[in-house]
Amino acid sequence: MGLALSISDLRVTAPRGRVLLSVPGLEIPAGSLVGIEGPSGAGKSTLLYALAGLLAAEGRIRWGDDDLLSLGAEKRARFRARNIGMIFQDFLLFEELGAGDNAALSALFRPRRDRAALRAKAAERLAFLGLGAQISDRTVSSFSGGERQRVAIARATATDAAVLLADEPTASLDRAAADRLIDDLVTLARANGTTLIVVSHDAALVSRMDRVLTIRDGALTADRMTMA
Amino acid sequence: MSALWNGLSALSQDILMTLALLLPALIVGALVLRGYAPWPLVRAILWRFRVASALFVLLIAISVGMGIGLLAQERGLRRGTAQAADKFDLVVAAPGSEMSVMMAAVFLQPSDMPLLDGETYAEVAGHENVSIAAPLAFGDSFGTSPVIGTTAEFARYLAEDRIEGRMWQSEHEALVGALVPLAIGEEFTPAHGHGDAAEEHAHDGAHLEVVGRLAASGTPWDRAILLPVEAIWEVHGVSNGHAPERADQIGPPFDPAYFPGTPAIVVRSEALWANYALRSEFTRDRETMAFFPGAVLAQLYRVLGDIRQIMSLMALVTQGLVASAVLLGLFILSRLLHRQIALLRALGATARFVFAVIWSFGAALLLAGSALGLLTGVAAASVLSKVVTARTDVLVTAPLGWGELHVLAAFVSVTLLLSLVPAAFILRQPVVPSLRA
Known part of the structure; x- marks a missing residue:
């Protein structure tokens, strides 16, 4: 089940003081699918990384009952490991590892008792995404872009994360691969009740979200529900 | 304490000394790796930088092998000449x-x-x-x-x-x-x-x-x-x-x-x-x-002893230089891994896990180089012994001695401790710029 997000007075500033992002308030119910759009450099990815606790920020970001910004760096890391899955534009896989090892990457730093279950879940996700056992041992360097991004999705969802944060997940894919990926991502998120927040310029992807936020010049300028 | 130590057999003293020299590395390794299994990532990194890794291992092996070979050979020469003079009271x-x-x-x-x-x-x-x-x-x-x-x-x-x-x-x-x-x-x-x-x-x-x-x-x-x-x-x-x-x-x-x-x-x-x-x-x-020919040889050994010290020092300096080069290489290679490191942090890996991955990468190079250096040193000493024996008919054998193992253990410990530095340095790299690079 997903986590609800509550933001208040969020401010992210550059080292020299320039405000990169300012969000006075935002509420996202658990299990929502939210798209974030806006021009390049508007602050979309900054919001995404702030939501993951990877940026220094002021204000409050509350996921469920946890106030992310009040946690230290290591507690934030543990929070991410438990609750957040991330997907990146250029996949960010370990090219030398197989699909299975990439998808189960988090098992390496999980408590020993959780590792086998996480690996099983990763294999299950890969199979769901069409990357069955016959190719899961191949190193991902031989994979197409679409296959790689599906491995990345398997990695993000293998931990049963309550929240998925995706930064331009279809930007490196051709249309056919992107469409298949959108289907997979949305299906998985809805099936698991995951809160999905996607930064994208891809209208096809954004249109599948429940809600779309628009960010310009570091500020939230529009917030609309879709008919998805 | 001194009496207890002196009461031990030479073998026990050598084993304890080796363990004592390795102890810092063992403690650091246990602390860094406790609860983690970073080996798949270490293997992946080694494979990614396989040429550089092989070169580093070779450099370490040559420098360690030179030191071990020289020490073993000098001792073998000393033993062989002493044996040759044994019958000449x-x-x-x-x-x-x-x-x-x-x-x-x-x-x-x-x-x-x-x-x-x-x-x-x-x-x-x-x-x-x-x-x-x-x-x-x-x-x-x-x-x-x-x-x-x-x-x-x-x-x-x-x-x-x-x-x-x-x-x-x-x-x-x-x-x-x-x-x-x-x-x-x-x-x-x-x-x-x-x-x-x-x-x-x-x-x-x-x-x-x-x-x-x-x-x-x-x-x-x-x-x-x-x-x-x-x-x-x-x-x-x-x-x-x-x-x-x-x-x-x-x-x-x-x-x-x-x-x-x-x-x-x-x-x-x-x-x-x-x-x-x-x-x-x-x-x-x-x-x-x-x-007494034995006394004349002893004088010769005193001179050889000075040379041995100089050779040992040179071997140590060489090993130090190579270790420094490898650690510098680790800095550079680790910087090339900044996106993968940032990814691990984004996925929720703790700083200690990331630290363990980078340290293990360096440790793998150093341990592989040291092990290969040990074999190289033994092989070099064996070949040199055969050459000296063939030329002088003085039977020179240069088996591995505890002295060489002590030097190797000290080298391993010091370099494994030093490789904490590049691992710590990597943690200072910001995550988000690397993810967005």
């Missing part, structure tokens, strides 16, 4: 260079030396504490084998009575060392001199038959052909050490009036204290000098 010769006499008498390196007369020999041989007084006669050769005249008693002592065939019974018979390419029953004629300068036909009238072979001793004497000293004297046209009425006698006692001279007398006494007394007694200005 005391040597009496005309005053001159102890080193030259030792090289000639013990290591059979040709040298022009003044002779001791028959009176001196008789005095030495007749001394109450002397059990063996063997005159040596050098100067002839057969092929690459020096031909040495001496007494049957000394030949037996040298071979510890392990003689295949029999002892000579006339001045036309000879014993050969274990490495001499002559079979029992074969005849030969010695040449006058050695090597290229040898006069092959100078002793054409002398036909000698091999009647026995000495057991291998691991010394230059394995290459030697031993004759009754009378045979050497006779082929050189001088008196054979005995009065005409006893001209057929082989071996002592010699008649001082017919003793043509010997460059060195090997003296053995049954009692250790007697050797010191004999050395003192026969060390006389302008007449004789008496010395």
